[in-house]
Amino acid sequence: MSFKTSRSLPHEYTRPITTSSLPTTLPQWKGTEALDILCREDLDVPLIVVTGYMGEERAVEHIKQGATDCVLKDHLFRLPLAVRRALEGKWLREQRRQSTEELAGKAAELARSNAELEQFAYVASHDLQEPLRMIATYTQLLAERYRGKLDEQADKYIGYSVDGAVRMQALIQDLLKFSRVGKQEIEPRTTECRAVVEQALKNLQVAVQESGAVVNWNGLPVVMADSSQLTQVFQNLIANAIKFHGLEKPVIQIDAEKKDHEWVLTVSDNGIGIPAESWQDIFVIFRRLHSRTEYAGNGIGLSICKKIIERHGGKLWVEAQAKPGCRIKFTLPAEPPSKAAPEAQA
Amino acid sequence: MRRTEILLVDDNPADTDLTSEVLARYGCPSHIHVVTDGVEAIAFLRQEGKYANALPPDFVILDLSLPRKDGRAVLAEIKTDSVLRKIPIAIFSTSEARQDIVRSYEMGANCYVSKPGNLRDFVSAVTSIGEFWFGWARLPREEER
Numbered sequence: 131m132s133f134k135t136s137r138s139l140p141h142e143y144t145r146p147i148t149t150s151s152l153p154t155t156l157p158q159w160k161g162t163e164a165l166d167i168l169c170r171e172d173l174d175v176p177l178i179v180v181t182g183y184m185g186e187e188r189a190v191e192h193i194k195q196g197a198t199d200c201v202l203k204d205h206l207f208r209l210p211l212a213v214r215r216a217l218e219g220k221w222l223r224e225q226r227r228q229s230t231e232e233l234a235g236k237a238a239e240l241a242r243s244n245a246e247l248e249q250f251a252y253v254a255s256h257d258l259q260e261p262l263r264m265i266a267t268y269t270q271l272l273a274e275r276y277r278g279k280l281d282e283q284a285d286k287y288i289g290y291s292v293d294g295a296v297r298m299q300a301l302i303q304d305l306l307k308f309s310r311v312g313k314q315e316i317e318p319r320t321t322e323c324r325a326v327v328e329q330a331l332k333n334l335q336v337a338v339q340e341s342g343a344v345v346n347w348n349g350l351p352v353v354m355a356d357s358s359q360l361t362q363v364f365q366n367l368i369a370n371a372i373k374f375h376g377l378e379k380p381v382i383q384i385d386a387e388k389k390d391h392e393w394v395l396t397v398s399d400n401g402i403g404i405p406a407e408s409w410q411d412i413f414v415i416f417r418r419l420h421s422r423t424e425y426a427g428n429g430i431g432l433s434i435c436k437k438i439i440e441r442h443g444g445k446l447w448v449e450a451q452a453k454p455g456c457r458i459k460f461t462l463p464a465e466p467p468s469k470a471a472p473e474a475q476a
Numbered sequence: 477m478r479r480t481e482i483l484l485v486d487d488n489p490a491d492t493d494l495t496s497e498v499l500a501r502y503g504c505p506s507h508i509h510v511v512t513d514g515v516e517a518i519a520f521l522r523q524e525g526k527y528a529n530a531l532p533p534d535f536v537i538l539d540l541s542l543p544r545k546d547g548r549a550v551l552a553e554i555k556t557d558s559v560l561r562k563i564p565i566a567i568f569s570t571s572e573a574r575q576d577i578v579r580s581y582e583m584g585a586n587c588y589v590s591k592p593g594n595l596r597d598f599v600s601a602v603t604s605i606g607e608f609w610f611g612w613a614r615l616p617r618e619e620e621r
Binding site: 262267 | 488490494591593595596
C-alpha cells in the first residue's frame with residue numbers, strides 16, 4: 131500500500147490503514163513525524179520507512195521509534211515481503227488482543243456472578259432467620275402450652291414443626307457460615323501449623339475425650355495462612371475423623387510434605403472412609419452420605435474446608451489409602467523464602 | 477412502691493407479646509409500653525403529641541431494625557440528650573454482627589442482648605434482663621434525671 135503524503139495523516143488512521151510505507155524526506159513533512167504521531171496516538175498501524183539512503187544506525191533509530199521495517203529505495207523488491215510481514219504481525223497482535231480482552235471479560239463476569247451469588251446466599255440466609263425465629267419460638271410455645279391438651283395427633287404434628295424449624299435454623303446458620311468464608315478478607319501471615327492444630331484440638335476437647343481419639347502429628351510446617359480460618363479447617367477435618375470412626379478408637383495422623391513452594395498437608399484416619407464414587411460429592415454444600423439418624427450434621431464441614439483452602443490459593447481433595455479410613459490432603463503456600471525460619475517440629 | 481415503667485421498642489408483635497408476657501410474669505410491679513417504630517419511641521420519650529401524658533420510662537428495651545427511624549438512630553438520639561441519656565437502654569436485637577454490638581456500646585447502650593432463636597433461651601434472656609435491671613440494678617429516679 132502506498133502512503134499519502136499530506137498532513138491529513140491522523141484522520142486516515144480512523145480508517146483501517148494497515149501498512150504505510152513512506153520516504154523519510156517528503157515535500158510537506160518528514161516520515162519521522164508520522165512515527166511521532168503513531169507513537170503519541172498509540173495507534174497500531176504498521177509503518178515501513180522507505181528511503182534513498184540510510185545507515186544502519188539510522189535504521190535502528192527508526193525501528194526504536196516504532197517503525198515496523200526499513201526498506202532502501204534501491205532494494206524496493208523487498209517492500210512486498212516487508213508489507214506482508216507487517217500485516218501478519220498486526221493480524222497476530224489483533225488476535226492476541228482480542229483473546230486477552232475476551233478472557234479478561236469472562237474473568238470479570240465470573241467474578242461478578244460469584245460475588246452476586248455470595249451476596250445472595252448471605253442476604254437470603256440472614257433475612258430468612260428472622261421469620262424462622264418466629265416459627266421456631268411459637269411452635270415451641272404451642273408445644274409447651276398445649277402438649278397433652280389437644281390429642282395425640284396434634285402433639286405429633288406440633289413436634290414435627292418444632293423439629294423442622296430447628297433443623298432449618300441450623301441449615302441457615304451453616305449457610306451463613308459458608309458465605310461468610312467467601313466474604314471475609316484473608317490475611318495470610320506466617321502461621322505455625324502445630325499451634326493451629328493444638329488450638330483445633332482444644333476446641334474439640336470434649337469430642338476428643340469422649341471418643342478416646344488419638345491425634346498424632348510430626349514435622350508440621352510454617353505456612354502462609356489466616357490462622358483462625360486454618361484452625362477451622364483442622365477442626366472440621368479432625369471432628370469428621372472422630373465422628374465417622376469405625377469399630378476401633380479413632381486414630382488421626384497429620385503429616386506434611388514440601389513440594390516446590392507449597393506444603394501438602396495430610397489428615398488421615400482409621401474411620402469408615404468415603405467410597406471413591408463420592409469423592410467429589412462430599413464437597414457440595416449440604417451433601418450428606420448418611421442419614422440423620424446415623425450421623426448428625428448438615429454436611430457443611432468439608433465444603434467450608436475446601437472453600438477456605440481455595441481462598442488461600444491451595445487445593446483440597448480426598449486420596450485413596452491402602453488401609454481402611456479416610457485421607458484428606460490439602461496444599462498451602464509455604465512461607466516466603468526471604469523470611470524462612472527453621473521448620474517447626476512437633 | 478412506684479412501679480417500673482418500661483418502654484419496649486420493637487415492630488414485631490410476636491416478640492413484644494412474648495417479651496411483655498415474660499416480664500409481667502417476673503413479679504416486679506411494672507408497666508410495659510410498646511411502640512413499634514423509632515419516631516414513636518422518640519415522641520414517647522419526649523412526651524410529645526399523643527404521648528404528652530405518658531409517664532417517662534425508667535428503662536428502654538430497644539430493637540435495632542425499626543421502621544421510620546432505625547434503632548441505631550434512636551439510641552444515638554437518646555444518648556446525646558442530656559436528660560434522656562440517664563435512662564438505661566438494653567439493645568434487644570436479632571443482629572449478632574460485631575459492628576452492631578460494638579457500635580451500640582460506643583453510642584452508650586447499657587447492654588446488648590441478641591434475641592435467641594428458640595423459646596427456652598428467649599424466655600431465659602428476657603428473664604435475665606428483668607432480674608438484673610429491675611431486681612439488682614439501681615436505676616436513677618425520675619426526679620434525678
